[in-house]
Amino acid sequence: MTAYHPLPRRRVLSGVVAAVLALPLALGACSSDDGAADDGKIELSFFWWGGEARAQLTEQALALYTSKHPEVTFKKTWQANQGYFDKLATLTAGNDAPDIFQIDDNYLAEYATRNVTADLSEYTKSGKIDVSKFQKGLVDYSTVDGKVAGVAMGENTQGLVYNKAKLDAAGVAVPTTGQSWQEHITWAKEAAAKAKIAGTMDPSADYKAFWVWLRQQGKEFYNGSELGFTQADVQAWFELWKGARDGKSTPTADVIHEGNATDVTKQLVVTNKALTSWVWANQLPELQKNTKDDLAVIAYPGDASKQWARASMYFSIYRGSKHKDVAADVLNFLANDPEAGKILGTDRGLPSNLDIRTQVAASTDNEAMKETIKVMDELGKNFGPAPTVPPKGHSTVRSELIKAAEEAQYGRATPAQAAEQFFAASQAAIKR
Amino acid sequence: MATTTARPSSTRPPAGPAAAQRRGRPARHRTDGIAGYLFLSPWLLGLLTITAIPMLMSLYLSFTNYDVLSDWESMEWVGLDNYRTMFTDDPSFWHAVQTTLVFALVATPLKLAAALGVALLLNRPFKGAGLFRGLFYLPSLLGGSVALAIVWVNMFNRDGAFNSFLSWFGIEGKAWVNDPDFALGTLILLAVWQFGAPMVIFLAGLKQVPVELYEAASVDGASPWRKFINITLPMLSPVIFFNLVLETINGFQGFTSAFVLSNGTGGPVDSTLMYTLHLYIKGWNEYQMGYASAMAWVFLLAIGLVTAVVFRTGRFWVHYSDGED
Numbered sequence: 001m002t003a004y005h006p007l008p009r010r011r012v013l014s015g016v017v018a019a020v021l022a023l024p025l026a027l028g029a030c031s032s033d034d035g036a037a038d039d040g041k042i043e044l045s046f047f048w049w050g051g052e053a054r055a056q057l058t059e060q061a062l063a064l065y066t067s068k069h070p071e072v073t074f075k076k077t078w079q080a081n082q083g084y085f086d087k088l089a090t091l092t093a094g095n096d097a098p099d100i101f102q103i104d105d106n107y108l109a110e111y112a113t114r115n116v117t118a119d120l121s122e123y124t125k126s127g128k129i130d131v132s133k134f135q136k137g138l139v140d141y142s143t144v145d146g147k148v149a150g151v152a153m154g155e156n157t158q159g160l161v162y163n164k165a166k167l168d169a170a171g172v173a174v175p176t177t178g179q180s181w182q183e184h185i186t187w188a189k190e191a192a193a194k195a196k197i198a199g200t201m202d203p204s205a206d207y208k209a210f211w212v213w214l215r216q217q218g219k220e221f222y223n224g225s226e227l228g229f230t231q232a233d234v235q236a237w238f239e240l241w242k243g244a245r246d247g248k249s250t251p252t253a254d255v256i257h258e259g260n261a262t263d264v265t266k267q268l269v270v271t272n273k274a275l276t277s278w279v280w281a282n283q284l285p286e287l288q289k290n291t292k293d294d295l296a297v298i299a300y301p302g303d304a305s306k307q308w309a310r311a312s313m314y315f316s317i318y319r320g321s322k323h324k325d326v327a328a329d330v331l332n333f334l335a336n337d338p339e340a341g342k343i344l345g346t347d348r349g350l351p352s353n354l355d356i357r358t359q360v361a362a363s364t365d366n367e368a369m370k371e372t373i374k375v376m377d378e379l380g381k382n383f384g385p386a387p388t389v390p391p392k393g394h395s396t397v398r399s400e401l402i403k404a405a406e407e408a409q410y411g412r413a414t415p416a417q418a419a420e421q422f423f424a425a426s427q428a429a430i431k432r
Numbered sequence: 433m434a435t436t437t438a439r440p441s442s443t444r445p446p447a448g449p450a451a452a453q454r455r456g457r458p459a460r461h462r463t464d465g466i467a468g469y470l471f472l473s474p475w476l477l478g479l480l481t482i483t484a485i486p487m488l489m490s491l492y493l494s495f496t497n498y499d500v501l502s503d504w505e506s507m508e509w510v511g512l513d514n515y516r517t518m519f520t521d522d523p524s525f526w527h528a529v530q531t532t533l534v535f536a537l538v539a540t541p542l543k544l545a546a547a548l549g550v551a552l553l554l555n556r557p558f559k560g561a562g563l564f565r566g567l568f569y570l571p572s573l574l575g576g577s578v579a580l581a582i583v584w585v586n587m588f589n590r591d592g593a594f595n596s597f598l599s600w601f602g603i604e605g606k607a608w609v610n611d612p613d614f615a616l617g618t619l620i621l622l623a624v625w626q627f628g629a630p631m632v633i634f635l636a637g638l639k640q641v642p643v644e645l646y647e648a649a650s651v652d653g654a655s656p657w658r659k660f661i662n663i664t665l666p667m668l669s670p671v672i673f674f675n676l677v678l679e680t681i682n683g684f685q686g687f688t689s690a691f692v693l694s695n696g697t698g699g700p701v702d703s704t705l706m707y708t709l710h711l712y713i714k715g716w717n718e719y720q721m722g723y724a725s726a727m728a729w730v731f732l733l734a735i736g737l738v739t740a741v742v743f744r745t746g747r748f749w750v751h752y753s754d755g756e757d
Contacts, residue, residue, distance in 0.1 A: 082696075086716050093500045110719060114501040254590070254610035257700050396718050399697055406701045410612055432720070 042323050044330065045075045047091075048102035049084035054347050061340045065333050072326055092116050092318075099321040100330065103150060103314050105141070106395045112149035113392050117316040119147040123328045130336050133353040137309040137386035144389050150314025151331045154349020157307045157379060158208050158300045159281025159372075161269050163197075165293035170195035175276070177299040177379075181213065181240060184301040188249035191275055198251035201259045201268045203278040204241035205405035207398045213237060215306035215387075225391035225430055231423040238408050238415035245409065250274070253409040260402055265290050281376050282312060282349050285368040295368070297375050305382040312349030345369075350376055396429035494726035499719045507722075514726035525727070527702055528710035535616060535706060536683030539623040543683075544675055547627040551634035552664075565635065572628030581622070581692035585609050588618045609693055612703040619689050619704060630675040637671030638664070666751040673750045677742055684735050687712070707731060 048058060055078050062074045077098070079087070085107060091097045092111075103111060111117050123129040124139065129151055131139050138152040160175065167174050172191045175184060188199025203209035211221040214237075220228030244250050251259070251274050259268040264283060268274035270290040279287065284297045299307060315334065317327045334340050341356035346369055351357045361373040390397075404422035407413035413421065469476070494514055498507050518525050554565050574580045587593045588608040595605030608614040645663045654662070665672075687708040690698065698705030698713065711731070715724030 089500045089716060089719065111501060114499065115503070116501050254607040254700075257610040258607070261695060393718070399717075402697070403699065403701055406612075406699065410701060412612065412701065429718075432718070 041071050042326055043073050043075055045098035046100045047077045047098035049081045057344050057347055061343045097318040099318055099327050100315055103316050105389055108149055108389050109144050109392045112144035115319055117149040118319045118324055121148045124148050129328050129332045133355050135309045138311050138352050141311045141386045150316040151335055152311035152352045153315055154312040155309050155352055156280040156282040156312040156349045158212055159279055159297040160276055160300050161279055161284055161287055161295050161297045162276045163269055163293050164296045166195050177304050179301050181301045185244040185249045189247055198274040199249045200276040201274045202241050202250040202256045205260045205402040206278050207401050209278050210237055212300045212307055216302040231419050234422055235415050235419035238418050242415050256409050282372055284372045288368040299379055304379055305384055308383050308386040391430055393430035397426040400425040490725040493722050494729050496722045498722040500721045514723045528705050528707045531705055532707040535686055539620045540679045540683040542624045543627045546624055547630035548634050551631045555638045569628035572626040578692055581689040584622045585693050612701040615703045622689050637668050641667040669750045673746050
């Protein structure tokens with residue numbers, strides 16, 4: 001029988017051992033070179049996430065800066081949102097973070113409390129970064145532990161986008177700012193019956209909707225680095241939406257799950273699976289690109305003055321940057337220069353600088369953009385004080401809310417059980 | 433390493449003129465060894481810098497509270513805390529263990545059965561056998577690809593191809609990938625579908641089974657089923673064993689499809705939260721890299737343990753023809 005060798009034992013063994021060793025233990029790290037030259041020329045590395053359109057605008061604006069300051073050039077890197085923060089974290093771990101990088105309120109506190117971002121208060125105080133024309137509240141919403149961690153490159157606020165075309169066609173009155181939550185849910189039920197599309201997306205998994213609702217109850221999402229609500233609040237919130245689901249105001253759980261994704265293209269109002277989506281008001285122009293139906297935006301239900309001017313994105317400067325002063329000047333330019341403002345438009349949110357905002361509103365011929373600016377200006381007049389920037393652990397709290405809310409949506413947990421789960425998990429997340 | 437370089441001259445049996453030559457010129461032999469390592473050096477360098485050193489680093493980090501973003505100086509030694517938290521204070525950890533076990537223990541046997549079944553069919557000579565082998569192998573070439581997972585998600589969504597297929601039979605499907613009861617099932621199906629690699633290995637194994645055995649069995653009047661049970665399976669057992677070990681390890685390491693389906697969250701409601709995905713979330717979303725490193729090491733030990741068990745059982749059913757007379 002020795003003639004038959006399907007596979008000699010030793011080879012099998014060594015193959016197996018090699019396979020076991022090839023475990024994904026090694027978490028990669030990559031690094032690139034620093035752009036410091038000694039001939040008076042300065043190269044700043046600049047990193048953001050976004051699409052093709054944003055890349056073009058940003059590159060144009062940076063080229064404009066270089067044309068005015070020929071000694072400063074930029075090493076630009078950009079990519080899609082997916083994986084952006086993995087890369088930024090890896091670069092930071094290698095002490096090689098970009099001089100200037102884009103960041104949002106999900107991660108600002110994570111980076112700021114670990115001193116990755118340079119404290120810009122010195123620049124905002126001296127006016128080297130001029131924030132005097134900024135919408136009020138934006139600087140507060142850029143401050144972590146008393147340090148200015150980033151420059152707000154845009155403003156947004158919660159916006160309920162609805163399908164105006166479908167509502168008009170079905171002969172249903174459009175929703176209006178100031179309706180109570182219960183009124184909205186009742187409206188959604190009627191609209192669904194007439195338009196044959198689910199009335200309103202169920203936002204119970206959406207932290208920003210929960211946040212507005214909490215503020216209207218006199219609570220906060222966070223008090224500093226503590227939770228600003230109780231388990232009973234969460235339960236009441238989940239029960240409100242369980243009622244809406246039972247009353248057929250919202251789509252079914254699997255459709256809600258689709259809508260819980262943050263991509264613009266998956267929002268139910270553009271995929272025609274619901275008549276509303278709970279988004280940021282400045283996303284209206286982007287949503288409008290994805291549907292032929294005429295869309296419009298209003299505030300979330302309840303008292304709209306409890307919404308706030310949220311910095312939609314920031315540019316931060318790395319604490320290890322060798323050219324902080326130059327980087328600060330670049331940020332000042334991007335935020336306050338009229339020409340740069342014209343180029344950047346509302347891509348990252350409405351311009352923080354109100355003068356530039358007015359100028360952009362006057363010069364645009366995009367109807368959705370005009371509508372957004374109009375609505376946000378209207379809302380902005382009544383805004384109260386902004387809350388603090390969400391603390392470290394916020395992105396985990398957000399995903400825990402989605403998890404718990406979906407448990408309730410799929411009927412796998414009662415609102416009380418889901419609330420208990422979320423409350424415990426989020427407390428653990430911000431304490432770690 | 434220097435000792436290994438010098439050793440072969442003494443361990444090899446000194447026989448014939450070649451041996452005499454070698455004894456006469458030890459210096460040349462030594463340079464041969466160095467040349468060998470030089471040729472190996474790209475691989476060795478890779479092994480050291482991108483596997484061995486990071487592995488040891490991760491072992492060290494697993495005893496710290498390393499969080500990626502902070503300075504190295506602020507990193508603290510926390511002893512076994514990460515390991516303790518994992519087993520006693522992280523409900524998601526046990527959930528991820530369970531999900532991974534279900535995935536690996538269901539997907540691996542099904543995948544091997546599919547691979548063996550198709551290999552048996554393709555082993556017969558028929559027109560276009562090569563084409564079919566290629567076609568069946570194709571999905572596993574696309575292996576862990578993101579594109580494939582995206583296609584899969586769309587196929588099993590509410591208006592996906594799978595539901596159109598069901599509708600021919602009057603069945604109304606659902607959004608399988610969005611349903612916590614079925615999402616993991618679609619991932620298992622995806623893994624099973626990629627049976628091409630073990631299939632090719634099975635085919636190679638089948639070709640090695642001597643035809644005489646089947647002929648002899650036919651003479652004795654054995655049915656095809658008997659031949660399969662008494663000849664094919666025992667003769668193929670080393671190959672089955674090899675595939676079983678590899679695919680088990682693969683199954684435990686499943687990541688890409690779950691990541692794509694759930695957008696990196698493990699959803700809906702943690703139903704696709706595989707061990708590797710939980711590890712990723714801990715390390716890269718929550719910046720608990722020390723904890724994630726500890727998870728990686730527990731994972732290594734667990735897979736090692738499972739593999740050892742498979743090896744143990746192998747003694748009872750794997751038939752090595754080279755060991756017998």
